[in-house]
Amino acid sequence: MTEMTELQKNLQRLLPCAQLRFDEPMNRHTSFRIGGPVEVMAFPKSREELSALLKTSALMDVKPVILGAGTNILAPDSGLSGLVICLKDCMDGMERLDDTRIRVMAGVTMTRAAMFAAGLGLSGMEFAHGIPGSVGGGVYMNAGAYGGEIGGICESVEIMDMAGNISIRDNAGMEFSYRHSCLEEEEGIVISAVFRLEPKPVEEIREKMKLLQEKRSASQPLNFPSAGSAFKRPVGGFAAALIDQAGLKGFRVGGAGISEKHAGFAVNLGGATASDVRELLRQVSDRVYENSGIRLEPEIRIW
Ligand SMILES: Cc1cc2nc3c(=O)[nH]c(=O)nc-3n(C[C@H](O)[C@H](O)[C@H](O)COP(=O)(O)OP(=O)(O)OC[C@H]3O[C@@H](n4cnc5c(N)ncnc54)[C@H](O)[C@@H]3O)c2cc1C
Numbered sequence: 001m002t003e004m005t006e007l008q009k010n011l012q013r014l015l016p017c018a019q020l021r022f023d024e025p026m027n028r029h030t031s032f033r034i035g036g037p038v039e040v041m042a043f044p045k046s047r048e049e050l051s052a053l054l055k056t057s058a059l060m061d062v063k064p065v066i067l068g069a070g071t072n073i074l075a076p077d078s079g080l081s082g083l084v085i086c087l088k089d090c091m092d093g094m095e096r097l098d099d100t101r102i103r104v105m106a107g108v109t110m111t112r113a114a115m116f117a118a119g120l121g122l123s124g125m126e127f128a129h130g131i132p133g134s135v136g137g138g139v140y141m142n143a144g145a146y147g148g149e150i151g152g153i154c155e156s157v158e159i160m161d162m163a164g165n166i167s168i169r170d171n172a173g174m175e176f177s178y179r180h181s182c183l184e185e186e187e188g189i190v191i192s193a194v195f196r197l198e199p200k201p202v203e204e205i206r207e208k209m210k211l212l213q214e215k216r217s218a219s220q221p222l223n224f225p226s227a228g229s230a231f232k233r234p235v236g237g238f239a240a241a242l243i244d245q246a247g248l249k250g251f252r253v254g255g256a257g258i259s260e261k262h263a264g265f266a267v268n269l270g271g272a273t274a275s276d277v278r279e280l281l282r283q284v285s286d287r288v289y290e291n292s293g294i295r296l297e298p299e300i301r302i303w
Contacts, residue, residue: 014056019043026075033225034274035075038084045090051164057083068137072227074302077274088134106136106190118205122197124153129209130216136190140183142176146212151176158191221259224267231296240264246291253280
């Protein structure tokens with residue numbers, strides 16, 4: 001057995017009730033199924049537990065990294081030293097506030113939130129059904145699909161700063177834009193979000209969700225691990241079309257490849273490493289640039 005690190009010993013001593021895992025493989029927590037061991041992964045179940053974790057890590061001068069459902073992340077093969085705080089399924093809970101609004105905790109998946117809204121006869125979250133991330137991750141990067149996005153329905157967000165203090169930010173304050181919110185520049189953890197929706201018949205909402213799910217299954221390589229769209233939509237084009245036009249469908253680096261089904265997806269074809277994926281994204285971006293003059297930027301967060 002390997003000896004415990006100082007961080008592992010200190011966190012265990014200072015937070016005896018916290019759910020902590022040591023040397024936890026990231027590949028168990030990323031949709032790419034890639035990533036080496038994390039020194040400490042913590043699973044706080046409440047605001048109080050999260051606040052205690054943040055305060056304790058600040059005392060030790062450790063800056064934690066926040067993980068949602070891991071569906072937009074490429075984690076390093078060598079793993080990560082320090083603390084990763086995983087919120088998926090931890091910060092759990094959903095409630096109806098009034099005729100049009102629901103509050104959803106950050107760790108709930110967007111699909112579950114969309115199903116909850118549908119069951120209440122509230123329309124507006126249909127686009128989120130099928131996005132595999134958590135509400136926290138969705139707010140962080142203003143997730144969207146089929147003409148809808150989180151910024152379009154989000155009334156306010158409850159945010160915890162790294163000192164454990166909570167504040168409420170309204171929609172304008174979140175500075176939502178294409179796959180972006182202010183949280184990318186500022187430090188802050190999404191605790192919950194309030195969504196403003198529109199009453200509609202339940203069957204109509206469910207039918208729309210079904211149609212969007214069918215569209216997703218027909219066009220996306222859901223049978224291979226991936227992190228969704230590999231590149232952001234560039235000004236003046238669509239990443240998938242540009243990659244296809246450069247003849248890169250099926251292009252491979254090691255175990256990573258551009259999907260034959262949807263050129264916008266980089267997939268793990270089996271045994272891909274983070275270096276394979278990084279090199280694939282680099283070569284694809286260069287070849288698309290040579291072919292079209294348009295530079296593709298990764299949408300996947302590379303840790
Ligand atoms: C098959 C597939 C299909 C996809 N389709 C879509 C799609 O249609 N549209 C779309 O927009 N995306 C799509 N994605 C990408 C992904 O699901 C979204 O980007 C999602 O919003 C990421 O959420 P997550 O919880 O997985 O975040 P993670 O991948 O865990 O994290 C992403 C970033 O968010 C930060 N973060 C996570 N939770 C919090 C929090 N509570 N507070 C603060 N920061 C946080 C992390 O630190 C990280 O920087 C798809 C992915 C896959 C695998």
